[in-house]
Amino acid sequence: VRLDLDTAFVFRVSIKTPPEVSDALGLVEVKEILAEQGKYFDMKTWLQKQILPHLESMIPDDQVIVLERLLPLLQDIEEANSEPYLVPAETHGKMMKPPFLILDPQDFTIQEIFGFHGEEDWPALDGRQRYHFPAKSLSAPVLSHLRRLGMRKSVGDGDCLAYLCQVLKDQHNRLPWKRYQELQRGLMQRIVESWRVLPAGPHRDAILQRAFVDTSRDADSTDLSDTLFELKPFTPPNELFKLSELVSRAHPLDPYLCWTTLPLCPRGFPEFEGYQRPTLKDVVAHALALGSLPDGAVPVHQ
DSSP states (O other), X not given: OOOOTTTSOOOTTOTTSOHHHHHHHTSHHHHHHHHHTTOOOOHHHHIIIIIGGGGGGSOHHHHHHHHHHHGGGOOOHHHHTSSSOOEEEEBSSOOEEOGGGBBOTTOHHHHHHHTOOSTTOOOOBOTTSSOBEEOTTOOHHHHHHHHHTTOBOSTTOHHHHHHHHHHHHHTTTTSOHHHHHHHHHHHHHHHHHHHTTSOTTHHHHHHHTOEEEEOSXXXXXXXXXXXXXXXXXXXXXXXXXXXXXXXXXXXXXXXXXXXXXXXXXXXXXXXXXXXXXXXXXXHHHHHHHHHTSOTTOSOTTO
């Protein structure tokens, strides 16, 4: 039997390959010689070099077949996120992305922020977005492998959390205030749960610098009447605040030193080490603000 390995592929497991040829190609000595000549490929290498570059042009069913064969063979996350990219994204038109730019559609916090529920209801995002959802045609085994290879989840992922803060901010003028209140509280809870595992630096800074927190009376939905905080409360110059601009409401001292000069976090927000602490300048300004109140402004029982 004469084989032309320069212009065609011979597959050992093909029913068209004679058994004696398949056995011969399986010999270690033969593999080594062919590998030196660049004519022997294991399944992973062949799929990466010959099939993956054409994945975008395939129909969805064929994409799933290829990924179900290839993904179990990928163990290195950096390799899985290198070009050619292997994840069809759910977007208008065709787009291939690496796993680390794909959002996990089964993550509850992600579902809440994007406003969908169920395993196949995630939206097709604009092509200019940094992150996208995977194509809805992908199977459960494919999604499972993508989680292993870097698909983004809200827990412990600073970049993903910062992105969700921005997505929520962009919906501020479209959502009812009560719904926005629920979403910002839920996202804040996820941030607090993840904070300890996030390395100091860009991952934390990106979250702290996103202005998404609404402290207005509507969004806070809190009755402050007959409390100290109702006396000349801080008037926000803008609608939304960064976490690094807020002062803890639960701290035993901080809010009482600056409630007229700095924004307090909304009721229901958990304690968070990223809140700011009032400075001497803030405390002095607060004292001056209280000193300007007319006589009798503070009820006796307070």
